Amino acid sequence: GAGVSQSPSNKVTEKGKDVELRCDPISGHTALYWYRQSLGQGLEFLIYFQGNSAPDKSGLPSDRFSAERTGGSVSTLTIQRTQQEDSAVYLCASSQTGLPLYGYTFGSGTRLTVV
Amino acid sequence: DAKTTQPNSMESNEEEPVHLPCNHSTISGTDYIHWYRQLPSQGPEYVIHGLTSNVNNRMASLAIAEDRKSSTLILHRATLRDAAVYYCILRPSGTYKYIFGTGTRLKVLA
Numbered sequence: 001g002a003g004v005s006q007s008p009s010n011k012v013t014e015k016g017k018d019v020e021l022r023c024d025p026i027s028g029h030t031a032l033y034w035y036r037q038s039l040g041q042g043l044e045f046l047i048y049f050q051g052n053s054a055p056d057k058s059g060l061p062s063d064r065f066s067a068e069r070t071g072g073s074v075s076t077l078t079i080q081r082t083q084q085e086d087s088a089v090y091l092c093a094s095s096q097t098g099l100p101l102y103g104y105t106f107g108s109g110t111r112l113t114v115v
Numbered sequence: 116d117a118k119t120t121q122p123n124s125m126e127s128n129e130e131e132p133v134h135l136p137c138n139h140s141t142i143s144g145t146d147y148i149h150w151y152r153q154l155p156s157q158g159p160e161y162v163i164h165g166l167t168s169n170v171n172n173r174m175a176s177l178a179i180a181e182d183r184k185s186s187t188l189i190l191h192r193a194t195l196r197d198a199a200v201y202y203c204i205l206r207p208s209g210t211y212k213y214i215f216g217t218g219t220r221l222k223v224l225a
Contacts, residue, residue: 004158031211042202042215043159050211059212091158103149104213106158 002026004107006092012113013082021077021110025094032075033095033104034067038088046090049075082114119203124220127193135188135219137203142183145208150177150188152199153218159202162188198223 005024013019025032034046045059049069060066064083069075079086089111093104120138127133139148147166151159163170163177165186170177176189190197202218 033211035215040217042217043213045212045214048211056211093158103151103161103164106160108157 004092004094004105006090006107006110008110009108010111010113012115015084015114016081018078018080019082019112021079021090021092021112023075023077023092023094023107025073025075025092026105027073029094029096029105030072031095031097031104032069033093034075034077035091035093035106036088037091037109043091046077079112082112084114087112087114118214119205119216121201121203121216121219123217124222126222126224127190128224129195130192133190133193133197133221133223135190135201135203135221136185137187138185139203139205140184142205143207146205147208148177148179148183148186149204149206149213150175151202151204151213151215152197153202154196154199159215162201164206193221193223195223195225197221 007022030051032049035043036046037043047067048056064080067077089109091106091109093106095104147164149164150162152162153159163172163175165177165179178187200218200220202215204213206213
């Protein structure tokens with residue numbers, strides 16, 4: 001596609017429920033990143049996928065968070081047993097290579113609200 | 116990781132130049148200086164980056180101090196559509212992560 005697509009754009013869930021957030025990167029981009037932006041804060045790195053290499057999961061805040069990338073394209077970020085502190089905008093980005101000289105292209109994000 | 120310091124907010128009049136400062140006194144020789152901006156309800160958007168020399172592109176110019184301890188993003192003629200949060204980020208060569216701060220919120224007055 002022309003840009004990075006994320007769905008849903010908004011998600012309200014009850015505390016304790018599981019949620020799945022989806023990211024469709026730009027076609028042909030081998031690298032995919034997830035970031036989280038809490039209200040009034042900067043972006044926090046969560047996870048990085050590059051081709052067939054093992055993902056860098058060093059930013060995942062707890063074992064309730066997991067992500068996968070199927071077929072080198074679409075990625076899903078899963079949050080189990082959601083907590084109120086998980087409320088944030090979850091941003092996905094992609095780039096042509098793992099060390100993009102000109103930066104990433106971000107999607108518009110999924111706004112997650114845990115009530 | 117080296118940190119950057121930016122003013123929390125700035126204002127500019129429409130059609131005037133805007134100079135957005137960034138201090139990065141602990142920058143290392145292999146750190147690239149990247150700028151992104153985030154419009155309301157959107158993800159960040161790449162603006163420009165540089166290492167040592169000043170850079171120009173269709174969106175903006177980047178002026179880098181000779182000692183590289185500071186840089187300035189220059190919007191030559193601000194428009195209302197330039198109202199956004201501007202992030203100055205250091206990214207070491209060979210790494211893929213950005214460490215975002217809280218940026219500068221630019222308000223453009225009509």
